[in-house]
Amino acid sequence: MTKTGNFIREFFRQESFAGLLLMTTALLAILISNSPLRLFYDALLDTPVAIQVGALVIAKPLLLWVNDGLMAIFFFLIGLELKREFLTGELSNPQNIILPAVGAIGGMSVPALFYLFFNQHDPTALKGWAIPTATDIAFVLGILGLLGSRIPASLKIFLTSLAIFDDIGAIVIIALFYTGNISLGALIIVAGAIILLAVLNRYGVVTKSIYIAVGVVMWVAMLKSGVHATLAGVILAFFIPIKDRRNPDKSPLKELEQDLHAVVAFIILPLFAFCNAGIYFGNVSIADVTHPITVGIAAGLFLGKQVGVFGLCWMAIKSGLCRLPEDFGWRQLYGASILCGVGFTMSLFIGSLAFEETGVNLIFDERLGILIGSILSGLLGYLLLKRPRKS
Secondary structure: OOHHHHHHHHHHHHHHHHHHHHHHHHHHHHHHHOOOOHHHHHHHHOOEEEEEEOOEEEEEEHHHHHHHHHHHHHHHHHHHHHHHHHHOOHHHOHHHOHHHHHHHHHHHHHHHHHHHHHHOOOOOHHHHOOHHHOOOHHHHHHHHHHHHHHOOHHHHHHHHHHHHHHHHHHHHHHHHHOOOOOOHHHHHHHHHHHHHHHHHHHOOOOOHHHHHHHHHHHHHHHHHHOOOOOHHHHHHHHOOOOOEOOEOOOOHHHHHHHHHHHHHHHHHHHHHHHHHOOOOOOOOOHHHHOOHHHHHHHHHHHHHHHHHHHHHHHHHHHOOOOOOOOOOOHHHHHHHHHHOOOOHHHHHHHHHHHHOOOOOOOHHHHHHHHHHHHHHHHHHHHHHHHOOOOO
16 A cells, blocks of 8 residues: 555544544533533533733633644644645645545534524524534544545545535634624734744744644733634734745644644544533423524534535536545445534534633533534434445
């Protein structure tokens, strides 16, 4: 097998294990939240953590350090992957872009419409319109890992590429719609950091620690600015050099990507899932299950994703805009479209942004809808792809 083939196999093996680990930590959080350990779980998430340097103080509960701090590293990795894919990876070929890009557009717009339909008369609930637009590629690849060799590599590449465009959409949504009160002074510091990063990149600086130091300053300033701090990770990634001009065989970007992948996949994302998935079912009622937010999210993920992804891909292929890959058929494309409804990690993240500052306790409704929609999508997608055949 070629080096490229070995790399692809190793990548999906790691991603599949990461998805299974994510499922395990989410389940563990749910079990703890519904056991006598629930009080300790809640106390852990509410533990105040503060860092002070002179007059600068950052004080947040542990949960927000995970969501605002560790997730910035996750978004940094996403940014590195986006840059590499568009410059040297699968998405550097325009022919490989069309089908997953079209699928991502459908997979974000149609679920949002489902959510808006169920919550159109509630201004507070409308803040959560973007929750069902996300796809959790780690979970999806974990499910595909259970199917083994029955799933062609091209289908996994399609889903991964679609998730990349999905991540771009999520980044744009967070930047445009989920920002707080803007601090001009902090934004000036952010702008200065961006200019400095551009200068470093322009003059071929490849020392990674310098970029990281500027990135930390930018993250703190963005945290104080009102723009969500995780976006600092994406911005920083775009300025990391993909090549060392003095040593063409060396890539600072790829080195950072390799260094961070295991940390993000096996520590940060499972920790995020553990901190955010703890739902208490002791007082669940029919009203909770039928709440418009719950129904809107669940319907958006389970129905909206498969209609949007498969529908737009079908139209693009039938119109001649792109082609269906040779080694999988319509049934597998539909199964993959259903799996896109597993929106766990990013949906939880967007949900926390949508409702954390509304003054209304809607977090339970949000997490319940994500859980229902993701479980239904995962189960049906798995069953449909279990005995795949070209059709």
